[in-house]
Amino acid sequence: MIKPTAKNKSVFSKTTNDFQSERLSEGMKVGLINLGCARNLVDSQAILGNLKKKGHRIVDIAKADIAIVNTCSFIEDARKESIDTILDLIELKKQGKIKKVIVAGCLAQRYAKELADEFKEVDAFIGTPTLDREEVPDQVLLTPKHYAYVKICESCFNQCSFCAIPKIKGKFVSRSIESVVEEVKQLDKKGIKEILIIGQDITAYGMDIYRQKSLAKLLKSIIPVTHNIEWIRLLYAFPAHVTDELIEVMAQEEKICKYIDMPLQHISDNILLSMNRNITTAQTHELLNKIRTYMPSGSLRTTFIVGMPGETEENFKEMHDFIKKTRFDRMGVFVYSQEEGTAAFSMADQVPETTKKKRLDVLMREQQKISKEVQNKFLGQTLKVLIDEKSESEKNVFLGRSEFDAPEVDGIVYVHSSKELKPGQFVTVKIIDSYEYDLVGEVV
Ligand code: SF4
Numbered sequence: 001m002i003k004p005t006a007k008n009k010s011v012f013s014k015t016t017n018d019f020q021s022e023r024l025s026e027g028m029k030v031g032l033i034n035l036g037c038a039r040n041l042v043d044s045q046a047i048l049g050n051l052k053k054k055g056h057r058i059v060d061i062a063k064a065d066i067a068i069v070n071t072c073s074f075i076e077d078a079r080k081e082s083i084d085t086i087l088d089l090i091e092l093k094k095q096g097k098i099k100k101v102i103v104a105g106c107l108a109q110r111y112a113k114e115l116a117d118e119f120k121e122v123d124a125f126i127g128t129p130t131l132d133r134e135e136v137p138d139q140v141l142l143t144p145k146h147y148a149y150v151k152i153c154e155s156c157f158n159q160c161s162f163c164a165i166p167k168i169k170g171k172f173v174s175r176s177i178e179s180v181v182e183e184v185k186q187l188d189k190k191g192i193k194e195i196l197i198i199g200q201d202i203t204a205y206g207m208d209i210y211r212q213k214s215l216a217k218l219l220k221s222i223i224p225v226t227h228n229i230e231w232i233r234l235l236y237a238f239p240a241h242v243t244d245e246l247i248e249v250m251a252q253e254e255k256i257c258k259y260i261d262m263p264l265q266h267i268s269d270n271i272l273l274s275m276n277r278n279i280t281t282a283q284t285h286e287l288l289n290k291i292r293t294y295m296p297s298g299s300l301r302t303t304f305i306v307g308m309p310g311e312t313e314e315n316f317k318e319m320h321d322f323i324k325k326t327r328f329d330r331m332g333v334f335v336y337s338q339e340e341g342t343a344a345f346s347m348a349d350q351v352p353e354t355t356k357k358k359r360l361d362v363l364m365r366e367q368q369k370i371s372k373e374v375q376n377k378f379l380g381q382t383l384k385v386l387i388d389e390k391s392e393s394e395k396n397v398f399l400g401r402s403e404f405d406a407p408e409v410d411g412i413v414y415v416h417s418s419k420e421l422k423p424g425q426f427v428t429v430k431i432i433d434s435y436e437y438d439l440v441g442e443v444v
Helices: 009-023 038-053 076-094 106-110 112-118 165-169 177-189 215-225 244-252 269-275 281-294 313-326 353-376
Strands: 029-034 066-071 100-105 147-151 194-198 231-235 256-261 299-306 330-335 382-390 397-401 413-416 426-434 439-443
Touching: 029 038, 038 066, 038 100, 038 147, 038 194, 066 076, 066 106, 076 100, 076 106, 100 106, 106 112, 106 165, 147 177, 177 215, 215 231, 215 244, 244 256, 244 281, 269 281, 281 299, 299 313, 299 353, 313 353, 330 353, 353 426, 382 413, 382 439, 413 426
Parallel strands: 029 066, 066 100, 147 194, 194 231, 231 256, 256 299, 299 330, 413 439
Antiparallel strands: 382 397, 382 426, 397 413, 426 439
C-alpha cells in the first residue's frame, strides 16, 4: 500500500521529461482513462491535444499501444479507484495488450516517488498540463461537441483544513481575462452551445493577478463574444467569495444559467471555523437569502461533509435541520476523509467511521425526499432543454438537460419526440412526469 508523503520533485520531473521527449517520439496509438471531476477532464483533453499535435493517434483504450490514466487523489475512495485502474492497466501490459502505461494527474503529483517505487511497470508519471492551454482538437474532445469546460484558474486560493488540494496543486493561478475571452470566442465559432466555467474556486478568480475578485468582470467580458453559446454555467463557488456584484450579474444576464454550485460543507459555527471556511452560520444564511431573492426559481447545488473531527451530535443535528429547512435543489454528501498533510489530519476527536456512515445515510435519505418534492414543482411547466444524446434503449426518446442541471452530476430530462432531435439542439419541453432526480417531458 502506498504511504502518502510529500511529493518528490526529482522523480517527478525526470519522468515527465521522459514522457514528453523520448518515449513517445514516434506516432503511436494512445488511449486515455479519465478519473475524477470535470477539472480533470479539461486536463485530459489538453494532454490528448498535445499528443495529437505531436503526431500520435488518439484511440479507444482497448485499441491503444499507450494507456494513460488521469488520476484523482481527492479522498480515499478516489485514490483507491486510481490505484485499481493503474493495476488493471499493468495487467494489460503484462498480457502484452498494451505497450506502455502512463500515470497522470493529482495522484501522480502527490505521490510521485511512492508510485514509482511501487509500480515499476509504469513507464512514466506526469502531472497537470499548464493552464494557458492551446486549442483542443475536436478529435480528442472528451465531452460531446455541443458543450465545453473552460478552466479559468488552477489550484485553490483557500486553505480548508480538511483538504489537500492546495498542497497538491501548488499556488493559485488565474488566467488573464483576454486568454479566457479568446478561448470562448474559439468555442463559439465552433458552434458550442454551453460553456461551463470551472476551477477549484472560480469566485476567487483574479485575486492573484488583478488583486480583486474578478469573476463578475470576466463574465461581463465573455457575454459579448457569445453568439452560438446560449448557456454559461458556473461551477464551484466558494461561499465566502461570492460577491453581490456576482449575484447581480448572474440574475441579470439571460445567458448565465440560474444554477449555482456552492459547496457549503457545514453550517455549525464551530465546525465552519475548524474547517477554515472563512464564513459563519449567520453569513451563510444571509448569502442564501440573497441568492434566493435575486434568483427565486434558480437551482442551488451544494455539498456537505459529515464526520469532521469534533462534529458532535448537536452539530450534526444543526446541519440536518438546516438541510430540511433550506431545501437545496441538488445536494451531495461526503464522509470526512483524514488526509495526510492537512491541518485536520491531527485534530482531536476524530469521528468513528460507523458514526460518519450513519450521518451520511440520514442526510442522503432526507435529501431524497426533498429532491422528489423539488422535482415535482416542474410538473406541467415548460422548460428549455439542451439535447445531449439519443436514448440507446427507447425509441423516440432523447436525453437532455435544463439550465438547472449540469452534465454528469445532476439529473436528466427524458424528452419524448416523434421527430429526430440532434445533440446540441435546444427544444421546449413540457414536463409530464418526475422522479427523484430526473424529469420526463414532451416537445411542444
Ligand atoms: S475551497 Fe477548500 S475544499 Fe475546495 S479545493 Fe479549495 S481548499 Fe479544497
